[in-house]
Amino acid sequence: MKAKVHITLKNGVLDPQGKAIQNALSHLGFGGVDEVRQGKYIEIKLADTDPAAAKQRVSQMCEKLLANMIIENYAVEVEGEGALVRP
Amino acid sequence: MKAKVHITLKNGVLDPQGKAIQNALSHLGFGGVDEVRQGKYIEIKLADTDPAAAKQRVSQMCEKLLANMIIENYAVEVEGEGALVRP
Numbered sequence: 001m002k003a004k005v006h007i008t009l010k011n012g013v014l015d016p017q018g019k020a021i022q023n024a025l026s027h028l029g030f031g032g033v034d035e036v037r038q039g040k041y042i043e044i045k046l047a048d049t050d051p052a053a054a055k056q057r058v059s060q061m062c063e064k065l066l067a068n069m070i071i072e073n074y075a076v077e078v079e080g081e082g083a084l085v086r087p
Numbered sequence: 088m089k090a091k092v093h094i095t096l097k098n099g100v101l102d103p104q105g106k107a108i109q110n111a112l113s114h115l116g117f118g119g120v121d122e123v124r125q126g127k128y129i130e131i132k133l134a135d136t137d138p139a140a141a142k143q144r145v146s147q148m149c150e151k152l153l154a155n156m157i158i159e160n161y162a163v164e165v166e167g168e169g170a171l172v173r174p
Contacts, residue, residue, distance in 0.1 A: 006103035006128055021129070021153070030148055032134035041093055044107070047119035061117055066108070 003058045005066060010038035012072045014034045042066060051081040059084055073081045091164045092153060095126035100158045129153060131143075136153045138168040144170055155170045 009015050018036040044073040046063070048054035055078045075085040083085050096102050105123040112120050131148070133143035142165045149161040162172040 008128070008130070018129075025148055028151055030144065034132040034134055035130075037130045039128040039130070041095070041126040041137055042105075043095070043122075043124045043126070043136075045123075046120040047121055051114075058118065061112055062114075064115055065111055 001051065001054050002047050002079055003044045003046060003054060005037040005044065005058060005062060006039060006075045007042070007062070007067045008073050008075075009037060009074055010071055039072075040066075051078045054078050055081050055084050059086065062086070088135050088138065088141050089166055090131045090133060092129040092131065092145060093126060093162045094129070094149070094154045095160050095162075096124060097158055097160055120174060123170060125158075127153075138165045141165050142168050142171050146173065149173070 015037050022033055022036040024084045025036070033035065044058060046054050046057070048057065055076055058076045058078065059074075062076065063069060068072040073086060075083055077083045105125045108125065109120055109123040131145060133141050133144070133165050135144065142163055145146070145163045145165065149163065152154060154161040160172075160174045162170055164170045
């Protein structure tokens with residue numbers, strides 16, 4: 001079973017890496033880019049067979065390790081289950 | 088208009104960062120994790136109004152700057168347009 005995790009910076013948290021990408025795009029001639037925000041995307045292959053339990057477990061992984069809950073949000077998607085978004 | 092870009096390592100390319108996450112999860116007591124792959128997730132706000140043209144432009148940004156096409160794949164999603172996946 002595969003889980004997809006998106007970790008993004010909370011609104012209002014500065015993103016210097018995104019800003020650097022935006023500047024680089026502008027130097028390359030890509031205009032009209034209003035904002036760039038960079039986050040992480042993590043794919044996890046799990047031995048679990050119950051999608052709901054898997055989602056719950058991946059959510060715990062996010063809180064304990066993958067995301068810094070002070071400045072980041074996470075969203076977990078598991079095949080066959082709706083997304084769990086934790087802003 | 089918002090574009091969402093996923094940049095992932097191609098199959099077969101080693102992912103030491105993913106491996107480190109997998110080990111850390113195991114040390115934290117999360118068993119049954121078969122594989123972890125880490126990629127990048129980039130959100131781009133564009134001034135474009137035509138979704139098809141925006142997708143094309145973001146795809147060029149990926150090829151020129153955001154993705155290393157030797158070892159990475161990218162996928163572009165634009166609101167109101169299907170995903171463009173470039174393996």
